[in-house]
Amino acid sequence: NAGVTQTPKFQVLKTGQSMTLQCAQDMNHEYMSWYRQDPGMGLRLIHYSVGAGITDQGEVPNGYNVSRSTTEDFPLRLLSAAPSQTSVYFCASSYYSQVPRGNSPLHFGNGTRLTVT
């Protein structure tokens, strides 16, 4: 199993540009989520999905869109990039029943480092 795969690993955008961060998992997990990690702050939830066709907002959803057409894929779209979106983005997945009560961990990808100039 490849686990959770994120692409690209690095990206530089200019203010106002749009792009899609890709995330795929091969563990048949129902639950998938996107986090951003900024210096001095804990990981913050952007959007999450508990299954194909179902998405919901997290703590910091503004400026981002998601869709979940398949169990495997959960892309994150930046509509009009802003410097405040410079961050490291992590995709994570788990069995839904394990979040938050269960003993199965979140599996994270290795992140996309995004810089917006």
Next chain:
Amino acid sequence: KNQVEQSPQSLIILEGKNCTLQCNYTVSPFSNLRWYKQDTGRGPVSLTIMTFSENTKSNGRYTATLDADTKQSSLHITASQLSDSASYICVVSSPRGTDKLIFGTGTRLQVFP
């Protein structure tokens, strides 16, 4: 407000020494507490998950403790190795609210030879 606080922010130790990282939380209600290891440039990887009824849980040289009464947890690393150099993140799970997983800011551990 649900919060998870970790200390120290950073720690430097010599290879072979032991160390203990602390996690205090105010999350309520509580489901479980998780410790993750994050190597530089990589995503977090789970070390342990502890439920309310578990006081101690080990994973090799890593031992986590949980005191649900005082809302404190610790992660003890025994006989540290250079590969232990990483950030260690404490995560508390709650069944309520949008952010069911509340992340601490992490402790950055550096192990020198």
